Amino acid sequence: MADTLDLSHLTEEQQLALQQFTSVTDQDLSTAVPLLQKCQWNAQIAITRFFDGDAETIDPVAEAAAAPPPPAHSRRSETLMHSLSSPRHSTSSSRSRNGLEEAPRVVATPEGQLTQPLPFPLSILLLPFNLTYAIFQRVFGAVGYLFPVLPRLLARIWSGRASRPSRDTGRKQLNPRDTAARFMREFEEEYGVTHATLPFHEEGYAQVFDIAKRDLKYFLVVLLSPEHDDTAPFVRETLLSPEFVHFVQQPENNILLWAGTVQDAEAYQVATALNATKFPFATLICHTPSVSASAMSKIATSAGPVAAGDLIAKLQGAMQTHNAELERVKRQREEQQASRNIRQEQESAYERSLAQDREKARKKKEEAAAKEKAEREEREREERAAEQARKLYQWRRWRAQSLPSEPGEAVKDAVRMSIRMPDGERVVRKFRADADLEELYAFVECYDLLSNGEAEVSEKQALEPEGYEHDFKFQLVSPMPREAYGLEKGGSIRDRIGRSGNLIVEKIVEEDDDEEADDQ
Template identity: 25%
Template sequence: MDGLQGPQIEALQQLQSILGPHDTEFVVSVLESVSWDVQKATDLLFDNETTKVIAPTQATPMEQLELDDNEDSSPTIRHSHRDQGGPRSNWNFLWSLLTVPLHLVSGVLRFVFSVLRIPIPSLPFMTTNSYHSHRHTSPDSRSITQRWVQQLEEETGACSSKRSMANVVTTGFEAGPSTTRRHTYPPAASDDNQKILPDFFDGTYEEVLDICQREGRIACVVLVSAEHDDDADFKRSTLTDTAFVKILLDNDFIVWGGDIRDKTAWDASQKLQATTYPFVAFLALQPRRHGAPSGAAPVVTILSRHQGRSAATASVLVDHLNTQLLPRVTPFLVRFKTMLQDRDRDRRIREEQDRAFREAARRDREAIEMRVRQEKEEEERVRKHAEDVKRKQEDLARQKHQAGIRMEWRKFMRNRLLSPEARGLRLAVKLPGNGRVVRSFPPSATLTALYAFADSHLIPSNSRPEDDPSQAPEGVVRHAWWGFTLASAYPRREFRWKANASLTETGLRDGEQIVMELITGRESANGQISDDEYESESD
């Protein structure tokens, strides 16, 4: 020991804190074989085949944390050395032979203690195998932390505050408004002797820093070493102390911890520069110091570190929190949380304003769309109405035109088809309305003459026969279409027009009473009356 230098003494102390009570000469020989590299010495002793860098580097989060100037602490920075080789395989074989009996005894004792539910004592040979197995498990930080908390409950016989709160809910006690932020202690307990542990966060150390950054909460980091003699006493007295747990709960601390045998806790110990265990550190968001420019964003700062059993007792920690740490950091955190609340309120107001704006824009858009739709519907209605009016006007004009042409044809047929009255069949035709005409037709007369006679009485009375056209009017030849039919009065017999049919062939008798019946309801799609049933008579 007298010939060791400062870094070598530091490496020796660090390895001894991990291994627990061991022969100093043996530890020195191991360190000398690996050029005083604690990482390689640890891997060599515990047969870890994968080399892991444990010394802090420039890229580690430790470089982003500041140490509170108000705390009287001067942490020692560990140094890593280059690998210069060593008889690693020989030491692995030797250590394996030495630890085989210890592994067997440790396994039997742990099994017996677990069956009897007796807290497992912190002895070196009881945890050597555990260290070896933990170092080879998957790096799932959440499951590692949960396993450590479970082991902590088994060793101390205490229950975490989270589980205790769950028991309160199931047994009917008042649980409070939240299960994550409790402000009373004990939160419950059907058994007054039940010890309560802090509510350990089961995420990663980096997530703890992120929560401190985002929510302005104070973090309490607890690091232990099962190889240390004071480990069991610290867990049973400090971590279950009523006043200590109460102050953590009442002030909404986020508590995180682990055993440095696990990689996650070991990495955190390097970032926090822990040298002695048990180790407790408090971190929180604080303004930047050391000449930082005004307006610089606050940074997560190490507020205090408590190393060793004497510095990490419950009374010391509670007194430190009540008289120093909380009075010093609470005002800034209150302002920071108020700022977060104001920011959150402003964000909600903006969201509500944006939502109201979008809702108003939606209503305006729907109103515009409805107005446009109504205008289109009105335009369509006006257009259809105009088309209907135009079509009716065109139909009326066409009907008038057709009626004019038909009247001209009627006059033309009166002049051409009506022969002078002669003795023969005397027929009486009852016209629409109350009119009645009588005429005698020669026996050779056809139905066309009878129809032309009846049709001529539809010509206005002011139209003189001498004014009838001598030539066929221009337009569609409509002489095959009469627009009426002739039938006997009683019993009714219809005499449908047929080209070149004589009166005697139709069964008409002298003195027959004939009724002229106008044909209605036979208009086609183009507004004209169909004459498909009539044939043209060529004469």
């Protein structure tokens, strides 16, 4: 049914919400569109209702109506860039009663919105300042090349004072998938490891976030900053340690690993949203139903360099605390899915039953139609046979009345015929010498009427039936030597037979009669 939906009438925002919902939930369009319509095309509410399984018990329309209206660009609103203006307020508001901080879903800002070109008049006014900055940057780069200790000292001082991550604005910005692929390639080249040593997800943060929420898995986020001296030791001694590699690769731990460098726009936005103020930064995120039905919270956070054993112990402790809760939610979802499967099976069985009933009704209707057609054809055949019999009787009466009478003794050239009827009766009659052979056949055909006197005693003269052509069902044959006198050749009785003849009436058996006899 999904292929029958017409999506051309959807607006751009509705199509974007539909794409986001289907990419997270992996549902068909026939299921996604009605739920999004109920939720006023709010993808976040629709995703929450789907995973919680309460789309039918809670009115999503009222919830969507109560939700604040989305900004003009829905994807930009998810980047949480507005949190930069009041980080403390956002941090305090995201704290729950259990002491957990909710982890936001961050979607990378579109490339077109990362940099806004200045108006031409303003760029002309700022041209001297830009030239001065470029010259100073080149001079400082030359000094840093001659005295390498200066950039490290300044970076250490700046990292101690800075409270927010920084990114390289000159680095080319890519889409989330390509950004993740570039990070993995640079990570493997810089630290000399083979591909898939660490199971990084080659997707954007938002995509992995949605997978973790859908599958109830742990989402481990690692953010690195090449500007910090602790990054390389942390990677070599902690992330690439055999213990940590084994820990994140174990299927039973259900860990989805995502990492990025704050030089990239997406990782920078994630660091800002997660309040990462010290690098390297690692946080473990999972679904926390104790906070809210759809919350994803940070359950363990590590900022700065840490040993592999300490990091693993911290993550394992947080996972053990939330395993029971996740298992409970997983069982609830399984029960809900089982209920949905049962309903679907019942609906399928009902549809099959309806299909069978429709098929039975169709066959019954076809049988009734076939029976009615056969009865109609039988009635028509009987009517045709009755009409044929009526016309035959009328023709026989007409022909019997139109036959010339038998010539008397005074007619010397009359021909004399001895005819043996089918019932064995021998009939002798004279005919005119010039009488046509058809007259002899007509006499045999109408003999029973002539012998009973019906033609003579009839009060009303019979008329020849219209549209009727009589076909004789017999032929006259001489016994020795055997010769059949058919009407095909025509001619008079005297020319064909002679002055006298001894004839036998033989019935002509047609093929239809033979088939009916065989059937009987």
